[in-house]
Amino acid sequence: MSDRETLKAELRKVSAKATQAKMDLHDLSEELPINWTSIMVVAQKAYDAYAELERKGLDLKALEKT
Template identity: 40%
Template sequence: MVELTTEISTKEAIEELKTQIKRLNTQAGQMKMDLHDLAEGLPTDFEKLPEEAAKTYEVYKQLDALKKQLKDWEKKIK
């Protein structure tokens, strides 16, 4: 899990946050495809659906929070 940080926004911190977002975005995309594949195979493995959907939701929630933090930091540094 990626955690939000409250450190002072520096150019280095912003670049690190961008790297975290890029990695999480890749993970989120893979999870989205896995969830799609699971949904296409329904009703097979339907019992996996709630857990996979919850995991995918959490990753996208984290991604959204990090993107908001990035925007905030970029505003402060300008």
């Protein structure tokens, strides 16, 4: 598997992880004020997932330019 294909596969996995994190955050928001103490944990997971998704996307763009 080429570097490009490997990175695309990683990007798909990270995208799925980010989507799940978004849904977890959304579900939490609908349940408020129940579990309000977990807001920071759930939000941090979503933030980290989307930051990783952005990094992988930029890595793929950089790889495709070369």
